[in-house]
Amino acid sequence: MRIIWQGLKVTFGLFLVAGLTFASSVFAVLLYAKATGKEPTFFASGPVVLAADKPAATTKVTAKPTPSPTAIPIMKSAMLDVPVVEQLPELPAGCEITSLTMLLQFYGVNKAKMELVSEMPRDSTPAKLNADGSIGYWGNPNTGFVGDVTRKQRGFGIYHAGLFPLLKNYVPQAIDITGEAFELYEKQVASGIPVIVWTTIDYNQPYKWVTWDTPIGPIQTTYSEHAVVLVGYDETNVYLNDPLSGKKQLQVNKSQFIDSWTAMGKQGLTYLNK
Numbered sequence: 001m002r003i004i005w006q007g008l009k010v011t012f013g014l015f016l017v018a019g020l021t022f023a024s025s026v027f028a029v030l031l032y033a034k035a036t037g038k039e040p041t042f043f044a045s046g047p048v049v050l051a052a053d054k055p056a057a058t059t060k061v062t063a064k065p066t067p068s069p070t071a072i073p074i075m076k077s078a079m080l081d082v083p084v085v086e087q088l089p090e091l092p093a094g095c096e097i098t099s100l101t102m103l104l105q106f107y108g109v110n111k112a113k114m115e116l117v118s119e120m121p122r123d124s125t126p127a128k129l130n131a132d133g134s135i136g137y138w139g140n141p142n143t144g145f146v147g148d149v150t151r152k153q154r155g156f157g158i159y160h161a162g163l164f165p166l167l168k169n170y171v172p173q174a175i176d177i178t179g180e181a182f183e184l185y186e187k188q189v190a191s192g193i194p195v196i197v198w199t200t201i202d203y204n205q206p207y208k209w210v211t212w213d214t215p216i217g218p219i220q221t222t223y224s225e226h227a228v229v230l231v232g233y234d235e236t237n238v239y240l241n242d243p244l245s246g247k248k249q250l251q252v253n254k255s256q257f258i259d260s261w262t263a264m265g266k267q268g269l270t271y272l273n274k
Contacts, residue, residue: 083105090113098113157225182266196269
């Protein structure tokens with residue numbers, strides 16, 4: 001028993017000496033690191049890179065982005081002086097092309113509505129009626145104007161996708177902002193640029209929808225579809241140039257207008273600053 005106890009004391013002594021030696025080594029390394037500012041290799045968090053292999057320091061230069069409507073802080077109100085053009089009497093169904101006329105004239109393109117209407121894209125698909133007299137097959141307003149814009153025969157209208165190519169032809173910076181939040185539309189006006197928007201004749205949500213088939217698939221819409229130019233806004237109202245009434249900066253409740261604009265697919269055409 002005594003021999004075993006003597007063996008344990010010797011073993012414990014050897015471990016104690018080894019531990020003190022290791023601790024002294026670590027302490028020496030830490031003192032070296034503190035003095036030189038270099039991290040000890042066995043404490044490094046990543047691969048060791050020799051000084052000769054380190055890449056030279058570079059300065060990254062980032063180009064300043066071109067300002068966009070989303071970068072413009074929203075203002076509580078804004079108003080633009082956009083010339084108003086009436087669609088009547090020549091174009092009873094021509095609210096969209098007349099609204100485009102206003103936008104282009106504000107931009108600086110000296111074109112009259114009757115000049116532009118001859119250039120407007122059209123879907124000339126003839127209407128086919130159902131047994132009850134409703135339309136079963138007709139053109140698609142996303143392709144071009146459907147029907148007769150003078151309403152001497154059956155006429156309907158044109159949507160953003162159909163009208164956009166004509167705007168782009170005159171304004172290279174034209175953009176289709178359909179589907180974007182209304183805040184972007186306000187920022188456009190705040191930046192000094194009006195927007196063509198789709199709504200309804202009375203600025204209320206449609207009370208009656210119709211559906212017909214077209215060469216590119218069925219479409220649901222309303223005969224109360226209307227297009228105007230957004231020229232201003234404040235906290236509670238929007239201000240519109242209405243080609244049907246001929247009124248300039250017509251005041252409409254903002255919430256009411258947004259509901260009708262949303263129902264019509266949040267359609268909008270405008271352009272970026274030159």
